[in-house]
Amino acid sequence: MLHSGRASEVFNPHTRWHKSFVHRLVLDRAIENIHRGCVNCLSWNETGTRLVSGSDDTKIAIIPYDSPSAPFVFQSGHAANIFGIKFLPESGDSVIVSGAWDQQVCLHRLQQGSSEPHISNYHCHAARVKEVAVEAGNPCLFWSAGEDGTVRQFDIRQPHICRNGRRNGSLTPSDSSGGCSNVLLSVKQHSCGSRMRHKAIKSITINPVFTNYMAVAASDAVVRIYDRRMMSIGSDSSAEPLKSFAPPHLSKHYFTADGQLPFAPVSSTHVIFNGSGREVLVNYSGEHMYLFGLFDTSVDNISYRAPIPNIPIQQRARSTADALKERANSAFSVKQYSLAVSLYDEAIRYCPDNAVLYSNRSTALIRRNWFGDAQLALDDAETALQLDPNYEKAYYRKILALKQLHRYSEALNFAQHTLTVFPNMDRLGELCRLLQDMVTSQTQRPNRSDSRSNGQHATPLTMTTEGIALWPFPGMAFMELGSLSSPDEQTSVDSPPDPQLYQHIVTNVRQRFVGHCNVGTDIKECAFFGFKEEFVLCGSDDGRIFVWDKKSGALLRHFAADEDVVNSIQPHPIDPVIASSGIEDAVKLWSPAAEEPLDQHNTQETFAILDDNQQRMKSDMQIPLSAVRILEESLALVHRGALHSRA
Numbered sequence: 001m002l003h004s005g006r007a008s009e010v011f012n013p014h015t016r017w018h019k020s021f022v023h024r025l026v027l028d029r030a031i032e033n034i035h036r037g038c039v040n041c042l043s044w045n046e047t048g049t050r051l052v053s054g055s056d057d058t059k060i061a062i063i064p065y066d067s068p069s070a071p072f073v074f075q076s077g078h079a080a081n082i083f084g085i086k087f088l089p090e091s092g093d094s095v096i097v098s099g100a101w102d103q104q105v106c107l108h109r110l111q112q113g114s115s116e117p118h119i120s121n122y123h124c125h126a127a128r129v130k131e132v133a134v135e136a137g138n139p140c141l142f143w144s145a146g147e148d149g150t151v152r153q154f155d156i157r158q159p160h161i162c163r164n165g166r167r168n169g170s171l172t173p174s175d176s177s178g179g180c181s182n183v184l185l186s187v188k189q190h191s192c193g194s195r196m197r198h199k200a201i202k203s204i205t206i207n208p209v210f211t212n213y214m215a216v217a218a219s220d221a222v223v224r225i226y227d228r229r230m231m232s233i234g235s236d237s238s239a240e241p242l243k244s245f246a247p248p249h250l251s252k253h254y255f256t257a258d259g260q261l262p263f264a265p266v267s268s269t270h271v272i273f274n275g276s277g278r279e280v281l282v283n284y285s286g287e288h289m290y291l292f293g294l295f296d297t298s299v300d301n302i303s304y305r306a307p308i309p310n311i312p313i314q315q316r317a318r319s320t321a322d323a324l325k326e327r328a329n330s331a332f333s334v335k336q337y338s339l340a341v342s343l344y345d346e347a348i349r350y351c352p353d354n355a356v357l358y359s360n361r362s363t364a365l366i367r368r369n370w371f372g373d374a375q376l377a378l379d380d381a382e383t384a385l386q387l388d389p390n391y392e393k394a395y396y397r398k399i400l401a402l403k404q405l406h407r408y409s410e411a412l413n414f415a416q417h418t419l420t421v422f423p424n425m426d427r428l429g430e431l432c433r434l435l436q437d438m439v440t441s442q443t444q445r446p447n448r449s450d451s452r453s454n455g456q457h458a459t460p461l462t463m464t465t466e467g468i469a470l471w472p473f474p475g476m477a478f479m480e481l482g483s484l485s486s487p488d489e490q491t492s493v494d495s496p497p498d499p500q501l502y503q504h505i506v507t508n509v510r511q512r513f514v515g516h517c518n519v520g521t522d523i524k525e526c527a528f529f530g531f532k533e534e535f536v537l538c539g540s541d542d543g544r545i546f547v548w549d550k551k552s553g554a555l556l557r558h559f560a561a562d563e564d565v566v567n568s569i570q571p572h573p574i575d576p577v578i579a580s581s582g583i584e585d586a587v588k589l590w591s592p593a594a595e596e597p598l599d600q601h602n603t604q605e606t607f608a609i610l611d612d613n614q615q616r617m618k619s620d621m622q623i624p625l626s627a628v629r630i631l632e633e634s635l636a637l638v639h640r641g642a643l644h645s646r647a
Contacts (some may be wrong), residue, residue, distance in 0.1 A: 017531035019417040022547050022556055023597035026497070028577070031587040034071050038081070039581035041525055041568050045087045046136075048573045053587050054082030054098055060108065062093075065572075077106045077119040083523055088156075089394050090139035096155070097127030097142045105144045107147055107156065123182040124152050127200070130523065134212075134272060135206045143184065143206070143214075149198020151185040151216065152500040153233055187218055198520035202522060203270045209277030213242070213294070217268030223282050225294070245280065247509055263414040269518060270525040274533050279510070283526040283538055286553070286617055287371070287514040291550065296510070301570040321351035328360065330438040337368035338607050355388035362397045366404060370614050376402040392422050399431065513548045514554045515611035516540035522563050529571045529578070539566025542613055545580060545590070557598065558609065561588060572575045 005497035023456035039058030044065075046052055051063040058079065062072040076082060080101035088095035096117075098107040107120040127147035134142050143212055154160060162180055187199045200219040207213035216224045217482045224241035231239045250266050270283045273294075280292040342591045344361035351357065362380035365373040395418045402411035412435040419428055517540050518524045527540040529547065535556070543564055547557040564583035571578050578590040 013160045021592035022590035024594040025590045026594045028589045028591040035585045038583050040083050041578050042570045045093050054085040054488050060430040061235050078102050086132050086134045097132045099132045099144050101128045131203045133204045133206050135211050136208045139640045145201040145204040147200035149187045150183050152182045153184040186632045205272050207277040215271045217271040219267040221266045223248045225272050262525050269522050281526050289526050291510040293308050293510050317350045322348040331341050337364050340364040355384040355391045358384040359394045366400050377401040411435050510554045516546045516612050517616050519617050524568050527571050534555050539563050539569050
């Protein structure tokens with residue numbers, strides 16, 4: 001293993017990093033027998049000499065990185081699973097903060113010569129505490145985020161006494177302030193009648209450079225950026241976000257006729273800034289990861305289409321493109337649609353002005369029908385028509401893509417237009433009659449629209465010479481909500497959100513990362529990796545760690561890291577080392593110790609893994625929301641009983 005310690009003081013970190021390291025990552029060591037339950041959270045200290053972990057067993061372990069000393073394990077004072085943990089900066093690693101399922105935040109002061117720390121317990125939250133956050137260089141402040149919809153600010157220089165006097169978690173989310181006046185943010189939403197509810201906050205992070213900026217990920221598709229200078233602390237502090245991000249296909253919600261969401265909604269499980277503070281990475285439950293630019297310029301339209309490269313014709317290898325197209329056609333004929341999509345993509349790289357290639361990829365996407373494939377199929381069909389306005393098949397495939405998106409009126413209008421251009425097109429008249437019936441049915445049920453099962457939100461995989469990449473590349477979009485007029489207008493998983501909130505300023509998504517599966521847990525992290533943070537990574541429900549190239553979205557590596565699920569993934573602050581944990585009770589360290597690069601792209605195994613993960617997300621997201629709520633309520637009852645029995 002590459003250790004920090006003295007080496008970090010002697011050598012420039014740049015000399016210790018190389019892009020090839022991601023292809024050599026292997027298990028360096030597993031730290032076992034420190035926990036007896038899932039290890040939900042990890043965090044390094046500022047210098048990378050210690051790693052702290054929190055577990056379902058309610059214990060905390062401090063693991064030395066560059067010494068043979070045994071980990072220091074102690075009881076946390078929590079009564080249930082620990083979800084968030086951090087060293088307080090500039091504290092000599094003697095102060096740790098944690099948050100847990102028992103709705104408590106704990107401050108642990110390690111005392112020299114004592115095997116047990118001094119613990120301060122805070123009972124401010126009225127629901128599970130999912131994250132704690134600290135500010136670089138600030139040894140006094142820390143923050144907690146809970147599913148009661150609040151972010152709490154703590155100052156260790158000031159004594160804090162919880163006014164509710166609660167000791168057993170008896171508060172309800174409707175009383176989320178808990179009587180405490182340390183609420184920095186209360187994310188509310190309008191619910192049934194005049195009743196107000198709070199959005200469950202899943203993750204928060206403080207910008208490491210522009211430290212007044214705080215990112216908040218909640219139980220919807222919107223990631224909100226707040227400026228702490230514009231916020232005040234109180235018992236019920238509501239603030240408007242400075243800026244809000246959401247991928248375009250997740251910025252529109254669909255409802256049944258009775259005004260309910262038919263399936264479990266998308267939510268964020270983790271949000272993080274990069275080291276420069278200029279990029280935001282978000283991991284979505286039931287979806288993929290997205291990269292946003294904090295200061296990117298907004299645009300006024302949504303476009304998934306990748307620009308056609310302006311490559312001189314003499315540089316285009318048409319013969320290679322033709323060979324790739326034939327291979328893709330063969331894969332399509334035997335229903336290997338993912339392989340066909342990737343081969344068509346490779347062909348387009350060699351010949352980016354060929355309408356047939358875009359049209360063929362469009363039909364492969366329609367047949368595969370992953371989340372989001374229909375939107376990308378529509379973009380391909382439109383690109384083919386842009387290149388060749390007389391290409392008959394591209395007209396038909398645009399109609400099919402619109403139909404698969406449940407945009408029946410648009411599909412019918414375009415089909416009728418197509419009839420005027422190609423009056424003898426096979427099957428078009430029959431398709432028009434079918435679309436007319438669908439439009440009529442949709443008109444009779446005005447509130448009924450798409451569900452997430454219709455291929456509305458995921459991305460196809462395509463091949464590059466570097467690995468499996470996303471198409472399209474940068475040029476996608478997200479919603480910027482700006483200043484919301486009232487906290488009453490904020491959306492909820494319990495009642496239909498106001499669609500007007502999702503129709504404000506649109507700006508670009510820098511990249512999308514696909515391949516992992518994130519539905520099994522709601523604490524799955526994501527991270528930047530590399531000396532220049534040129535990689536991104538996260539864990540997965542299939543027990544693997546996935547590593548992508550940040551710029552291109554190419555999937556570079558995937559490797560097994562847990563028997564079940566990888567939840568926490570924390571890159572070392574200096575060395576090319578990753579710490580990971582999950583359902584297993586071990587903490588694992590990964591370093592670039594392999595003698596030969598472990599390249600995995602272009603393999604059937606990789607395609608099978610990605611297909612399985614996509615199908616798992618699709619099947620798991622079919623669980624009705626009512627069933628999800630019943631499960632959550634049952635767990636809450638069990639949890640409250642457990643807390644009372646321990647009291």
